Amino acid sequence: MNGDATPDEAAIHLADVSKVFGKIGTDAAFRAVDGLNLDVRPGQMLALLGKTGCGKSTIFNMIAGLTAPSSGSVRVDGRDPFAEFDSFRGKMAIVFQNDRLLPWRTAIQNVELGLEMLEIPAAERRATAQQWLTKLGLGGHENDYPHALSGGMRQRVSIARAFATNANILLCDEPFSALDESTAGRLRAEFVRLVKENGKTAVFITHSISEALEIGDRIVVLKRPAMIAYDVRFDTSTGPEEREDIRSRIVEVLAV
Template sequence: MKVVTFAGVSKRFDGGSHGYAVRNLDLHIGQGELVAVVGKTGCGKSTMFNLLIGLIAPTDGVIRVLGSNPFADFDALAGKIGVVFQNDRLLPWRSALDNVAYGLELRHVAKERRLAVGRDWLKRLGLEVHSEKYPHSLSGGMRQRVSIARAFATDPEILLCDEPFSALDELTGASLRSEFRRLVQETHKTGIFVTHSIGEAIDIGDRILVFCAPGHVAAEFAVPEALRELGEEGLKQRILDVMGGTGA
């Protein structure tokens, strides 16, 4: 079953013919897949991400997420998409626990229930002792963990991640990557992970979509098969070649 479909999608920002951020994009993502989208800065990854969430409308083409148009049927996807952004985007006036419970509050889940779910997710991410702390007193890695917990807490069908570990140090990023992958597999979510790092894309994805400007899929790799066939370095080189030779 296709969970996400882009058919001939284009997005133009300035109204002119040269302003395409995404052009003729076709992609299909099935249920339970963990897809990494890799590409250089400015290739249209974030525009695709915002189109998928429904924050912006396509200029042309059709987008379907769980059968709904994410922009026109905005409310229809309430609670079905969880998002982890590049920066943690925690509400500074809420404790770590209240931040995790935020999505549930917006879904009008009873307070006891949402706090219980929030505590459970903080515990799973090793943050239970920090639940009452405000974001400013947490480290960058902790804050990003809280934002991951917030995305998972609403139990969405699709998880979208936009370079969530790019601002963290290598060690913290690697640890969160493996945690994230474990959680997606445990909870049987469909995951779409946007990154500019080829290594991260290979680490996370079952399938890699290589994006090139203006926002289209230039190549696609099934990771286990590609690793068997090319090895990690070979796969990295192939992706780099597609991206134009200046990748991660």
């Protein structure tokens, strides 16, 4: 056990999880994740850090219930996200690298989408969507279509959409990596604040050490094939020197 929660307490629990692409036992088989054990406690903000191709998105897709593990078990709030996919509607929200907005819907209509699926009444839906767009600095852009918004603004809409459903668990797969660094930096800080204010559990995937240090209260460094090479927790009381030590350690771990 490498977490600080028991499996029953964990919001996300992965036990001996492997994922093999292609037919197991053949030359074409590719082991993207190998015997991964990971527990995320409720309210934790975990940065999953690793180089491109190390298996981050594969892990993400298993937690999100988009794909099943080849072996081992994945539990989110004690349930199997792949087998019980529909029961997670409104409980888990996802932000991808690409904003995935519907181009024929305005900003507010995109935020309302998740709420429509939860069958929230129209007036309440609109009010909630409006509130989240405002929190993300998009007041005045409610009726803009995605094509009229910058990349950073579009990603703000998709973050508003994720928070609006009031899901307890947020999963983010490199959501800011297509943005320029100053836009990404601002959005990252706001994202951390909103996650904390709203008591969410979040898994944030990144290939950037600096981003992991800004996001996480815990960083798990993955090495191919998606095995944990380093697992570290810190908080606001962690001073700059200690943070530098953590950074150096991560650099070391990723270099070998």
